[in-house]
Amino acid sequence: MSAPVHEEDRAGGPPAPPRGFRAALARLAGAQKSAKGAPAYSRFVNRRLGRFLAAASYTAGLTPNQVTGISACFTFAGVALIALAAPAPWVGIAVCLALVVGYAFDSADGQLARLRGGGSPAGEYLDHMVDSLKISALHGAVLISFYRFFDLDHAAYLLIPLGFTVVAAVMFFGMILKDLLARAHRARTGTAVPPAAAPSTLRSLLVVPTDYGLLCASFLLLGWPKVFLPVYALIFAGNLLFLLAASVKWFREVGALGRPEGGA
Template identity: 80%
Template sequence: MTAPSGTGTASAPHPQGHRPPQGFGEALARLASVQKSNKGAPAYSRFVNRKLGRVLAALSYVAGLTPNQVTAISATFTFTGIALIALVDPAPWLGAAVCLALVIGYAFDAADGQLARLRGGGSRSGEYLDHMVDSAKISSLHLAVLVSWYRFGDLDGAAPLLIPLGFTVVAAVMFFGMILKDLLARAHRAATGAPPPAPAPASTLRSLLVIPTDYGMLCVAFLLIGFPSVFVPLYGLFFAGNLLFLPAASVKWFREVGSLDAA
């Protein structure tokens, strides 16, 4: 599963000589010039979530919120959706509520990092908070599915319960690998003075091919949680996509980290 799109978030002053944006429109326009690279981003995260996050970041800026407060809002929506999955018997209305909560939470997750960049940069404590929230939600989301299927699901035996169990492991390992790879690369650049790599062009085809690993699309899939005959196999397909992606991504990341040793 692709990691959520927020990044380090604690507040920082505007760079010296740069006038703070005035109002929502100027803040939104300024955000367009401080976007992260779209390389490797899945389709929903790239074409939908980051744009939603940009609007929410501009609104948060006008409202005087700090990036850490935006992270807290994201966590509130996300964990409300996760609690609903675990505690409420699946029904069509529940799918709409869970999907809305997770989608809004993910959009605010994209907003905290954008707000930090708009305010002049993030901080280590903000990045720590953001990643701790991300790691908690990535695992607890699938454990909530496990609880829901165990409590309410009319499943053919216990074997389907292995799907959310496996998804929990795969999602946690993938998130940790992604974060660790980036952390090691940043530490290497700090130690050697090497410049960050130039942004590579983003491939629309790749964004579409990695949709099974897209956390945003998984959030949307929960719209169908009230229809188990559809949701269970769909959730299984997401798990299969992530299970196949993880070994290939791990090899690629290992080689990237190995190139730092060679350098």
């Protein structure tokens, strides 16, 4: 899921537009958003894939909204396969590739917006609407696949994708709302954006269970239901534990926004 894009490169006035793929790629290499808090796949793999796709999209004359549309096409093709096709090794490979490419284009749309001078409210709205749809539709498709194709010992296993839908939606909304409230507070008080902390590789590895890229990769196992189900359940458990801990932290951070400086 891509983060909001607001800032423009203003150093010395608007930079000259890059010419060609290599120039665009070089510009993007120095215009990356902070990697703070990003899990390992998203940080080290997906963002780099998105950089190449953003440069290629720029060279092809695509807009960020068009790239968001391409991302949605790949992602929802994968989601449809999960729900409609019986689990098989080829299905797992096809789903994984569709989701991985869709996720890379999801990173590319924000990078392309920065390359073109900054994003727009409409583009941010479209990006987040697609993200919110995909995180619910993906787990809904897994629920359908479990019900139609999996030989489940207990119907209670159906609660796993149902619970994952709730956790993913709440986590996404919580992150977006926290960012929105912080931006509104800074705009109201004139507070400067705090400098981004140095990203931690250890933290990126520790939060891997919450990485959407890991979830995409897990569908390689879809052809082996008895392996896929416990792996999917473990990823769900990791996301649930993270959400419980993060919700407390986010609540404290949002609570501090309305507190006078130096207050308890």
